[in-house]
Amino acid sequence: MKDAKHIFSCAIANGEAKIVDRILVRVLPELIKSNQKLTSESILTSESIEVSDELYDYIRSVAQELTGLTCCEA
């Protein structure tokens, strides 16, 4: 398991207004498989977001693609 909080924080800091929702829409099937129902609000208020290594990598790649930045590295 890895903490994906910093990926979302980076995306929020550098991306467009609803970047978190765009990331969540893109990775939705994988979230469902992992029984994760993240929302932009829960991401903002959580101290950490523990996800599987595979989901972490997927979220990171989507975040990088949508923001055009590589700042979403750990």
Place this chain on the structure above:
Amino acid sequence: MFDINRYVFDKEHNCLDVAGEAMIFHCHHYVNYLQRSILDATYIDSRRFLIGSAADAVYHQLSNLCQELDVAQSKQMAESMYKTFGYGLIDLSDMTEEGITLRTYKSFFSKTWLMKFGRSDKPVDYYTTGYLAAAYAVIYQKQLSEIVAEQTACMSCGAEQNTHEIRCGEGNFATYPAKQVTLFKDVPKVSIGWEHEDTVTNAFLGAHATFVGNEEGLIPAFGVYLVRNQSDYINRLQFEFVRAMSEVAGEYGETLAAELLLESGHACGFFTYGGVMTSEEWNTVVKPLLKTKEDWIKGLASLVNTMGWGYHTAVELSKDRAVFRNYNDFEDLSYMRLYGESKYPIHWANSGGFTGLMQLVYNTDLVEGEVINTEEGFRQMRRAKAKYKTNMTKGIACGDDYLEVEISL
């Protein structure tokens, strides 16, 4: 051939019907944000409804318009309506019983996607593909379900021109059952409550007819590109997106979709309303009547009530909290025509628009004369600490008499 002036604006319901289709303006920011939100869900086969929604609405409309016309006249009608509505230019002279390979250099969707998002990796002009399928079906008396329609090249992807292929075959886009007639809610309206409402409304009545495609088939106005959409086309995109997301992830999927639909409306409110409120027409006719920030919102409502989106009004209005209504709003009426009743409010574009308006007037320097309706301005505004929350409380499709939304800090 097609003349928008033949269609009378319905002042009682604040709407415009063209050959059986309710028509509404949207800006390129809204349309592209909406389409990108849908395309972000790569696991949904959205191409089917992106084309099918356009084909269904246009087929209905052109069937009415071409009833008494021969093939050549029908082609002219389809070309002319497309241009008038601001989608670009199409030449149907090569269309035959077998179909058409249509090429064009003028496309609202391809041009404005590039402007807003940069290059796309897939063609983006689904509307025109659907439009051409519908025109072919009407002119050569085909069923939409027996047409193959595809965009094979797109300027948004770097191609020199757009190419669309239309032919007979096993249908490859969604088709829909006949829709219901429009059911207006004729209830007493709470007026805007502003002494200059009639002055502004009367000044802009009929102005919608001046927004027609130029020599490129585009409608540049208020710092954006406008298109006159078939309301059922653009709204079906929202509804089908939410439905598809619900199939993937139930209520959670609907919630995620709704956030992006609200943001689409927010962008529309920010850019289009921002453009209107910095325009020469606004400065000449409306601005001299404005004393307070609340007047700015009431002035805008008085103006946009002439554009076909329903009757906008505010029953509460302050910087901290506002309650807006829209009587006979375009989203609810469309939903009821297409699907009937809804269990929850579905007016995301209206509500996002109202939220964008509150941000513009109370959280930017627009009122002081600063031009802020740029991409960077939008980014800065959306990053402001004071953020409005949107609570959609009532909707006509839910059985209420009007749309109502609370916007609060």
